Amino acid sequence: MTDWRPTASLEYLQRRAALMKAVRAFFDARGVLEVETPALSHAAASDRHLASFEVGNPHGAALYLHTSPEFPMKRLLAAGSGDIWQACKVFRAGEAGRLHNPEFTLIEWYRLGFDQHRLMREVAELIAMLVPPLAGEPEVLTYREAFQRHAGFDPFTANAANSRDALRRAGREPPALDALDADGWLDLVAGELVYPALGHGQVTFVHDYPANQAALARIRPGTPPLAERFEAFVNGIELANGFHELADADEQRQRFERDLVARARDGLPQVPVDARLLAALQHGLPACAGVALGFDRLVMLATGAQAIADVIAFPFARA
């Protein structure tokens, strides 16, 4: 049996440690407070595309491993913490592959008074410090521009047939017309044609997502309404996802409810939503923007590793 050994080389583990030290110094220099929040929670992520690990609890109701520290961090912000950051392990069931490990490390931070554009600049500064070859001016595209450029259609007016045609043009056999809903088709085209084309030799940000894909971002009214959400890409790989944070408790409650309806429709388990987050938003979340950055992928980028297993001592299969 040789699978007791780490999959990452000692050299990469040393690089990883040095990078985390640099991240800590970055936030320390900017006066952002390092915090810790629970990994084990009574509430779970309601997003139908996130599967939480459920943990049996001999003393009461089941508990859930967090998929991101977002909710308790917002509770800290509502309680007056000011700017905060943390590095933590998060857990997402069913996500395993060359770029995914079900347990991975996020760097997540929140900045008071920032909007999505100001936070994108800070993400670029952090990446530039950790990976100096990426220190140049980042490319900033709207979601619409990214699709027009790399898939050849406008995602805000497109239908499933446009997506299937674009995939066929790229030599791919798309699923059946009724296999996916409208958002599913955009996700497929994004993952196959758009995102892989982004961030070559630079950091590329995509922002202003369709309102359906707002997740926890504010929606800016307009035609169409746009989610103030962004993602960062390098070498075609998503590195970070950020929001100009939704602060409206009623709107947040409605999104939780819609999530649960969608879960029921998809045949997914219902999950307890975070009532304490809603209470905190009711109390008042200061205007802020927040972002989560995949630290393992950042280490891949800094070392040139091709698989996440090369920068994690013991990936899931050896955990």
Add this chain to the structure above:
Amino acid sequence: MASYSTNEFKAGLKIIIDGDPYNIIENEFVKPGKGQAFNRVKIRNLKTGKVLDRNMKSGDTVEAADVVEMDAQYLYSDGQFWHFMNPENYEQIAADATAMGDAAQWLKGEEECKIMLWNGRPLAVTAPVFAILKVTETDPGLRGDTATGGTKPAKLETGATVRVPLFINEGELIKVDTRTASYSARAKE
């Protein structure tokens, strides 16, 4: 009916897509941002050999293909079917021209082949990697020319044609690499 979830996908797994058996060549988990997760799979149609890139929703299941590989000894051809014997139980099995593909042109008799079976029926036959065959027809050899590197066509006893070096003569035995249908070396009886 056995089935596989996309979570179980890996290279070498045999699955049914649109009624045909496929072999998974590559499987990659793709999850854009916050959205729907997919598996990007490269699959080979085991009937036609055609390779496809396909995306499937993660968590979907597909039927498993009952595909197994067996060793079999080639016996003879009746013109329509090629007959083989399973050396373990002496049962005979017949493959049609589609299943034979290019393999038929390397077989004389008694070769140990591999037969891929789908639901018990031959899907594809693979000849041994090397075949020793007699040259039955080729232009006269150039005596002493073993170095210039030129080639010429040569017809073999099974009817196959391969390119051989100029010094090869009719009646000689050669070793052919059946994977590439190319001359490999001179051979002895």
